[in-house]
Every structure is written in C-alpha cells, then in structure tokens.
Amino acid sequence: MHKNIILCGVGGQGTILxxxxxxxxxxSKGFEVKTxxxxxxxxxxxxxxxxxxxGEGLKSPMIAPGKADIIIAFEPAEAVRHLPFLKEGGTVVxxxxxxxxxxxMIGDSSYPLEEVLQQLKKSVKNLTLIDxxxxxxxxxSMKVLNxxxxxxxxxxxxxxxxxxxxxxALHEKVPARFHELNEKALRYTEGKKxx
Amino acid sequence: xxxxFLMGNEAIALxxxxxxxxxxxxxxxxPSTEVLETVAKRNPGNIYVEWSVNEKAAMELAAGAAYSxxxxxxxxxxxxxxxxxxxxxxxxxxxxxxxxxVMVADDPGPIxxxxxxxxxxxxxxxxxxxxxxxxxxxxxxxIQEAFDFSEKYHTPVFFRCxxxxxxxxxxxxxxxxxxxxxxxxxxxxxxxxxxVIFPRLSLKNHGLIEKRNQELTAVLSEYPRNAIQRENGSYxxxxxxxxxxxxxxxxxxxxxxxxxENHVRLLKVATPFPFPEELALQFLEGLxxxxxxxxxxxxxxxxxxxICGKHxxxxxxxxxxxxxxxxxxxxxxxxxxxxxxxxLGLSEESLPKPADIPLPVRPPVLCAGCPHRASxxxxxxxxxxxxxxxCGDIGCYTLGNAMPLDMCDTCLCMGAGINIAQGVGHLDxxxxxxxxxxxxxxxxxxxxxxxxAFYNQAxxxxxxxxxSTTAMTGHxxxxxxxxxxxxxxxxxxxxxxxxxxxxxxxxxTVNPLDFKQARDTIQRVAxxxxxxxxxxxxxxxxxxxxxxxxxxxxxKCVGCKKCIRELGCPAxxxxxxxxxxxxxxxxxxxxxxxxxxxxxxxxxxxxxxxxDCPRTSASLRVGGDRNA
Numbered sequence: 001m002h003k004n005i006i007l008c009g010v011g012g013q014g015t016i017l018x019x020x021x022x023x024x025x026x027x028s029k030g031f032e033v034k035t036x037x038x039x040x041x042x043x044x045x046x047x048x049x050x051x052x053x054x055g056e057g058l059k060s061p062m063i064a065p066g067k068a069d070i071i072i073a074f075e076p077a078e079a080v081r082h083l084p085f086l087k088e089g090g091t092v093v094x095x096x097x098x099x100x101x102x103x104x105m106i107g108d109s110s111y112p113l114e115e116v117l118q119q120l121k122k123s124v125k126n127l128t129l130i131d132x133x134x135x136x137x138x139x140x141s142m143k144v145l146n147x148x149x150x151x152x153x154x155x156x157x158x159x160x161x162x163x164x165x166x167x168x169a170l171h172e173k174v175p176a177r178f179h180e181l182n183e184k185a186l187r188y189t190e191g192k193k194x195x
Numbered sequence: 196x197x198x199x200f201l202m203g204n205e206a207i208a209l210x211x212x213x214x215x216x217x218x219x220x221x222x223x224x225x226p227s228t229e230v231l232e233t234v235a236k237r238n239p240g241n242i243y244v245e246w247s248v249n250e251k252a253a254m255e256l257a258a259g260a261a262y263s264x265x266x267x268x269x270x271x272x273x274x275x276x277x278x279x280x281x282x283x284x285x286x287x288x289x290x291x292x293x294x295x296x297v298m299v300a301d302d303p304g305p306i307x308x309x310x311x312x313x314x315x316x317x318x319x320x321x322x323x324x325x326x327x328x329x330x331x332x333x334x335x336x337x338i339q340e341a342f343d344f345s346e347k348y349h350t351p352v353f354f355r356c357x358x359x360x361x362x363x364x365x366x367x368x369x370x371x372x373x374x375x376x377x378x379x380x381x382x383x384x385x386x387x388x389x390x391v392i393f394p395r396l397s398l399k400n401h402g403l404i405e406k407r408n409q410e411l412t413a414v415l416s417e418y419p420r421n422a423i424q425r426e427n428g429s430y431x432x433x434x435x436x437x438x439x440x441x442x443x444x445x446x447x448x449x450x451x452x453x454x455x456e457n458h459v460r461l462l463k464v465a466t467p468f469p470f471p472e473e474l475a476l477q478f479l480e481g482l483x484x485x486x487x488x489x490x491x492x493x494x495x496x497x498x499x500x501x502i503c504g505k506h507x508x509x510x511x512x513x514x515x516x517x518x519x520x521x522x523x524x525x526x527x528x529x530x531x532x533x534x535x536x537x538x539l540g541l542s543e544e545s546l547p548k549p550a551d552i553p554l555p556v557r558p559p560v561l562c563a564g565c566p567h568r569a570s571x572x573x574x575x576x577x578x579x580x581x582x583x584x585x586c587g588d589i590g591c592y593t594l595g596n597a598m599p600l601d602m603c604d605t606c607l608c609m610g611a612g613i614n615i616a617q618g619v620g621h622l623d624x625x626x627x628x629x630x631x632x633x634x635x636x637x638x639x640x641x642x643x644x645x646x647x648a649f650y651n652q653a654x655x656x657x658x659x660x661x662x663s664t665t666a667m668t669g670h671x672x673x674x675x676x677x678x679x680x681x682x683x684x685x686x687x688x689x690x691x692x693x694x695x696x697x698x699x700x701x702x703x704t705v706n707p708l709d710f711k712q713a714r715d716t717i718q719r720v721a722x723x724x725x726x727x728x729x730x731x732x733x734x735x736x737x738x739x740x741x742x743x744x745x746x747x748x749x750x751k752c753v754g755c756k757k758c759i760r761e762l763g764c765p766a767x768x769x770x771x772x773x774x775x776x777x778x779x780x781x782x783x784x785x786x787x788x789x790x791x792x793x794x795x796x797x798x799x800x801x802x803x804x805x806x807d808c809p810r811t812s813a814s815l816r817v818g819g820d821r822n823a
Contacts, residue, residue, distance in 0.1 A: 011559060020364075023200055027366050033200060034331075035364040038306075045765045046559035060447035061331075061363040064528035066546045077557075080550045088547075101557045102763045106599050109556040119550045142779050 001031065001160045002055035004063045005153075008082045009074025010099045011044045014146035018072070019050035021150060021173060025165035026054040036061035045101065047078060054160065070158040072149050075099050076116050083123060091126040091158045093149055097133050128152055128194050135188055144185035151186040152194065163187065196368050203331045203360045207298060208233035209369050210338035211268050214294070215376035218243045218260035220253035222639060223668035224272030225307040226361040227300035231270045232671075235680045239372050246671050246680050249609075249639040250279035254297070258282060261291035261351070262390060264381040266342050270298040273312050274608065278640070280321070283351065287323050288400045289392050290349040293380065294342035297323070298354045300361045303490040303525035309589070309608060311523060313491035314355040315467040322404050324411065325353035325468050328420075329446045331365035337420060337465070339376075348407065357490055358525075359444040408469045416473035420465035423478050435460040437539065438478060440495050441488040442467060448531035449488055457539055462495075470498040479503065479510050486538040487514030490526050513538070560597055563766035564741070564782030566707050566733035567592045567660050571602040572762060572786065573713035573731075574629060574658065577721065583627045584619050586612035588641075590633040591667045591735075592660050599763045603631070610640025617644075617653035627721055628655040635665035635673040637690060649697050649726045656721050657699075657728040659690055662735040670738055694728050701727035708733050710789040736782045743800035744781035745788055747774045751795035758787040758796070 005022065007015045016037055023033045037050035051063045065084045073079030073094035086092065096117070103109040120127060130152055136142040147170065154163050163186060170182050201209070208230045211219065219242060221231045235244045243260075247253035250271045260267035271279060276299050283297065299317075302308040318325035326341045328334035338354055345352045388396070415421060440462040441449045453459065462478040462485075464471070479485070479502065487496035496514035503510050513519040520526075520534055529546075536543045561568050571592075574585070587593055587603030588610065596603030605615050616630040632641045637659055648655060665671040672678050674688040694702045701723045707713045713731065720727050744766075752773040759767045759774060766780035767787060774796070776787075783799035 044562045047557045059450040062528050084547045084549050101555050103556045105759050111555040115552045
C-alpha cells in the first residue's frame with residue numbers, strides 16, 4: 001500500500017492531532033509512516049497543512065503536487081488552496097464551514113465562498129462535503145471536527161485504514177474524558193447520506 | 196531497542212541521550228525548540244537541562260561542561276547562532292575535552308525567521324566541522340556519531356538540520372534507556388596553557404585547526420553517510436555521465452524524483468565542512484556535468500567547483516551559481532523534480548493548475564483575546580495624531596505589524612528595537628519613540644539595550660509586553676516566570692526591579708485589558724523625559740483558561756464595524772451586517788466591549804488576568820521622586 005494524504009486547514013483546528021492519529025493507526029498495521037507539517041510562528045489563524053505518507057520505501061516526508069490520493073480539508077478555501085496537490089481522480093473530504101480571516105473582515109482580501117464551493121464541485125469527482133456546523137450542534141462541540149473528518153475520510157476507503165484503527169489510536173492519544181465524544185465524532189458520518 | 200513515531204527534533208534529543216549527553220542548554224527558536232524540550236521531558240535523571248537567557252549563555256555553559264570532560268549539547272536556531280558566535284569562534288580555537296554538539300536548526304523559506312543564513316557556511320567561517328542529516332532516522336544515528344567525532348578531534352561540532360528534518364515525523368528504531376552510553380567524566384582539570392586563550396595560543400591553535408581540517412577531508416571521505424549512490428538505473432555501471440550532488444532533505448526529494456530508468460550518479464554530502472574531497476573526486480570521475488541540489492547557500496556547488504579547479508577536471512558544475520537552481524527559498528518536491536527533469540532532459544508531467552478564483556489571504560494573526568492586541572491598541576489610541584515610531588521585536592508581537600493594528604514599524608533582531616528607538620530619538624526630537632519588547636526577549640537581549648539607552652540619555656518609552664511566558668515558541672519558562680524547564684520553582688527576576696536598578700524612575704505596570712487605564716498611562720508616561728517604561732502584564736491566552744465570552748446584542752449593534760475594523764480580532768466577524776463573536780475563539784478579554792460606541796457587547800470576564808496581573812493600573816511606582 002502507498003497512500004499520500006494531505007490535511008489542511010486553519011491553525012488551531014486540530015490538523016496535527018489528526019495526522020498523528022492517522023500515523024499511529026497506520027503504524028499499528030505495520031506500515032512505514034512519514035509526516036511533515038506546519039509548526040512554529042504563531043500559526044493560529046494561519047493556513048496550515050500536514051503531509052502524511054504511508055507505505056514502504058518512503059524517502060521524503062513531503063508529497064509532490066499532483067500526487068496526493070486524498071485531501072482532508074478542515075475549511076473550504078483551504079481545500080481549494082491545496083487542490084494542486086491532488087492526483088487526477090483523487091478524493092477530497094472537506095468541511096463546508098468557512099473561517100473568514102481578519103484580512104477578509106477588514107477588506108484586505110476577499111473570500112468568495114460560493115465560487116470556492118463551485119470550484120470544489122467542478123474539479124473534484126470524489127468529493128465529500130461535511131456540514132460541520134450542523135455536526136457541531138449535534139455533537140455539542142466544534143473541537144472534534146478533526147476526528148469527524150477522519151471518520152468521513154475512512155469511509156471513502158482512500159486511507160487504507162479502518163475506523164477501529166483510528167479508534168484505537170484515539171484511546172491512546174486523547175484523555176479518557178474525551179473518548180466518548182471523539183468516538184461519537186469518529187462515527188458521526190456512518191449511515192448518513194453525504195454530498 | 197524499540198520503535199517510536201518521532202519528530203526529527205525528538206529523535207535528535209533521544210540520540211543525544213543515547214550518546215550519554217550530561218548537559219543540554221539552549222534558547223527556544225523555531226525550528227529547534229523541541230530538542231531541548233524532549234531532553235527535559237525524557238531525562239533519565241542524570242542530565243542537567245536549562246533554557247538559558249540566550250544562546251551565548253547556553254554556549255558558555257556547554258563549554259564549561261565540555262571542559263570538564265562531560266558530553267554537552269547546546270540548541271538554537273540559525274539566528275541564535277549569531278548570538279552564540281562570540282564564544283563559539285573562540286571555543287573552536289581552545290577546543291573541548293568532552294564531546295560538544297552545537298545543534299542549530301536552519302529555516303529555509305524562511306518559515307519563521309528573519310534570515311535564511313546557512314549554518315554550513317557559518318561552519319566554514321568558524322572552522323567547525325558540520326553534520327547535516329537528511330532524515331529523522333539518520334538524525335538519530337548521526338548525532339551519536341557527532342559526539343564521538345567531537346571527542347576524538349577535541350572540537351565542537353555543528354549538528355545542522357533544516358525545518359523538514361527537525362519537524363518531519365518518522366517511525367524509527369531507538370535505544371531503550373538501559374542501552375544509553377555512560378561516558379565517564381573527569382571533572383575540570385586546571386591547565387591555563389589549554390583553557391586560557393592568549394594570542395600566542397590562538398596563533399598556534401589556528402595552524403593546528405587548519406591542518407586538522409585538511410586531514411579531515413580524507414577522514415570524512417570514509418564516513419559512510421557521505422556516499423556515492425548508483426542505485427537508480429546505473430547501479431554497478433560507471434557509465435553515467437551526469438551526476439547529482441545533494442544533501443539533507445533535498446537529497447530525499449531527489450531520490451523521490453528519480454526512477455529506475457534515470458542513469459545518474461548521486462553524491463550525498465553529510466559533512467559539508469570539512470568537505471569529503473577524496474570521495475567527491477571519485478564521484479566526479481568520468482562525469483560531464485553535475486547538478487547541485489541544495490538549500491540556502493551553494494556550499495556543495497562551491498566545493499565541487501574548487502575541487503574541479505584544483506584537479507583540472509573538465510566537469511560542468513551547475514546549481515545556484517549558474518541559475519539552474521533558485522538562489523533563495525526552500526526546495527520543494529516540485530522545484531527539485533523540475534530541476535532534475537530539465538537536467539536529465541526528461542519530459543515534465545503536466546500538473547493540475549491552482550484555482551483561478553481569489554482565495555483569502557490567511558497569514559498568522561495575534562490570537563483572539565491576545566493581550567498584545569490590547570497593548571498595541573492602547574498605545575495607538577494614546578498617541579493618535581502624534582508623530583511616532585513603534586520599534587518592534589522578535590516574538591508573537593511581531594504580528595502587531597498586521598493590519599488593522601499596524602503597530603510595528605521596525606523589526607531587526609532580538610532586542611534591537613530598544614536601541615533603534617534610541618537612535619531615532621537622538622536625531623529626531625519631534626518623534627515619540629517607542630520600543631516594544633516581550634518578557635522573554637527582555638531577558639534574552641533587551642537588558643543591555645536598556646542600560647545603553649538610559650546611560651546615554653535617550654528619550655523613549657519602553658513597553659514591555661509581559662505575557663508571563665515565551666509564547667511564540669510554545670511557552671518555555673524564562674527568568675520572569677518562576678519555574679525552570681527541570682520543573683523547579685525558583686525566585687522570579689522582577690522586570691520592574693531590574694528597570695529600577697538600572698536607574699529608570701518611571702516604571703508603571705498596567706493590565707492592558709483595562710483599556711482606559713492602559714491608554715491613559717501611556718499618554719502620561721510618554722510625556723516624561725528620558726527613558727521610561729510601561730509594563731503591560733496579562734498572561735498569554737494559551738496558558739490561562741478563558742473565562743466566559745463576550746456576545747453582541749444584535750438589536751443594539753448599529754453595524755459600525757469599529758470593533759472589527761480597529762481590533763482585527765479573529766473572533767469578531769460580520770454576520771448579516773452586525774458584529775458577531777465566535778464563541779469558540781473568544782476568551783472574554785472584553786477589549787471589544789470597552790470600545791463599542793453603543794455598548795452592544797457584553798458578557799466577557801476580565802478575570803482572565805491572573806492574580807499577579809493587576810486588574811487596574813496599580814501604579815507600582817517605587818523609589819520616590821521619579822525626576823530625582
């Protein structure tokens with residue numbers, strides 16, 4: 001198996017924990033894993049990414065443009081920003097909830113949400129969009145968006161991992177009092193019809 | 196041995212521990228910080244670890260340990276090396292007894308630094324051998340070899356990584372604590388002919404260093420991590436006419452970009468100084484041209500050019516100097532892949548194009564509720580209509596330059612803002628000069644600047660942004676925090692008392708989240724003559740719990756957008772023409788409540804300020820008449 005996975009979003013959304021969960025799950029199945037991510041600076045509010053590579057004989061931890069099997073985007077504009085990394089026919093799982101940066105709020109840049117969503121629908125064949133605001137309401141927290149998206153990504157079959165693998169990693173890496181909530185988030189998309 | 200999924204910096208720390216390191220000191224700086232943190236966290240119990248006030252202090256501490264025969268490591272980022280360069284340059288002349296590794300993290304890009312300086316070039320200047328790993332797994336092994344090497348040749352050595360190795364993750368095999376090396380330590384033995392650097396000793400040692408480094412080109416040619424690979428297609432045949440020379444993460448990008456059909460010879464350079472000359476000669480034999488793929492300076496390229504010149508080799512060396520590779524910036528899979536395709540005459544894959552819709556610009560910003568925002572805003576409002584200069588510094592608060600705050604007119608290096616403000620003030624009496632410095636930076640590099648400004652009669656306002664931690668690099672303790680990285684609770688160094696001791700008579704401490712007090716204090720203090728200080732003290736939002744969040748009463752909000760336009764807080768957005776607060780981001784700092792002209796925002800809880808942060812401007816004026 002060889003999988004190139006990109007996680008992207010906004011600093012503070014939990015992309016790093018998500019990539020660690022994925023790495024732990026892959027390791028437990030005996031795969032080699034290499035990852036690289038944005039750390040440092042005050043990355044809160046900035047664009048962030050993680051590259052996760054699973055397989056054998058990996059060299060670089062970074063993924064070349066056009067080589068990602070799947071992009072897991074925590075924010076729709078960040079999904080579009082990272083589309084050049086997606087391979088032809090690749091999969092995207094993205095949250096629908098926009099995060100408007102300060103630059104947009106004070107009029108220094110624009111965020112054409114409709115065009116962003118259109119672009120995703122136009123250029124990605126295997127697209128799963130998650131109404132994360134509705135999900136957060138139902139789950140009672142926005143803090144588990146990362147695990148929710150992982151669950152949805154597992155469902156696409158593109159990660160080569162099972163929900164149980166991620167679940168086991170969760171139990172190892174997340175404090176016990178959050179297990180139930182995370183477990184619910186992981187299985188949130190199960191049985192739901194997704195766009 | 197066991198298997199762990201480790202960050203490069205964690206692997207380096209575990210490698211140093213396996214090598215028997217006994218003292219680790221450093222100053223936090225991305226991307227180096229996690230090395231020391233990991234040693235502190237996983238200390239088997241016999242390692243002394245500290246965050247020193249700056250890199251110079253850390254380097255001298257490590258020198259002391261190495262003089263005593265212990266293995267020591269000092270960690271920093273590339274700009275920190277400049278601060279440590281004074282002791283290091285001399286230390287290379289004096290030499291060491293115990294192994295001393297200077298771990299420096301370079302930041303191509305640069306992703307979070309002021310410069311793109313290359314520690315490999317610094318190594319040539321300092322005459323210090325340098326090790327340059329290309330993966331997390333290699334970094335773990337190589338740092339152990341670096342300690343052995345340092346001890347064997349009585350020299351400090353650089354262990355230089357770049358961001359993608361420091362912050363890359365890999366599942367690797369590491370030693371269990373029982374397998375760690377135990378290096379016996381003799382203790383310091385007096386010998387002034389060895390440890391005291393007099394000019395005569397310097398001259399003698401300079402000669403010896405040059406001779407040794409020349410000899411090391413042969414020794415390092417045998418070092419297995421410097422290697423010629425022919426595995427791609429031309430394995431076993433020496434017929435390849437083209438070569439690629441690379442290092443570090445770029446070497447991995449090159450390996451990933453090549454496939455079986457490419458007939459090319461590869462040189463991996465793990466010790467760029469002293470350069471493995473004999474190995475390079477073998478590599479160059481029979482080649483027509485070589486592409487050097489490296490990050491930052493053309494170190495390998497220059498070395499190969501020199502070897503070609505010295506040995507009259509007719510090999511064309513290409514790279515940064517010939518415009519084949521970018522002179523600046525980080526290498527990527529894309530840039531390396533393209534350079535190799537062009538060099539080998541391969542057709543390039545067509546790549547998906549970026550979307551042609553405008554995407555929002557999303558740089559990092561001050562966090563919602565960050566006390567620095569309140570401090571900047573208070574100074575900005577207090578100085579409205581006046582000619583000012585706001586000299587910034589290195590830390591989260593450099594982000595104060597972003598719109599709409601726009602409160603950082605200069606930023607040079609750690610501690611520089613204080614004397615830049617002094618310099619402007621001496622020549623331009625009309626300008627109100629301000630210097631902003633964080634609490635950690637104050638101790639690291641600000642103190643001497645304040646002494647200089649005070650003694651030389653500057654006219655400026657020093658604003659210490661004290662959030663009780665070193666926030667930008669991940670909340671390391673410093674002398675103002677009252678705890679050490681080893682977990683001890685210790686006496687704090689008081690910024691107020693230090694400033695008073697220097698001689699400043701106007702030193703006020705204010706909670707910046709109390710807007711009116713903060714603004715009025717600045718207005719008053721800025722009018723005083725000489726060097727005066729305001730300490731804005733309120734803890735970083737990441738080290739305190741948020742306490743209730745503010746909310747906008749939509750029926751009261753008139754949609755003037757003042758809060759959004761003036762504060763630039765990420766928790767404040769516009770929804771249906773009215774201000775709206777994202778409850779998941781808001782920390783209840785109440786700054787927006789205090790500036791809303793119609794009182795539409797409420798609910799925040801100012802008690803986010805901890806007990807030692809005054810809620811109001813309790814003036815801490817001590818020492819009598821400030822003009823005395």
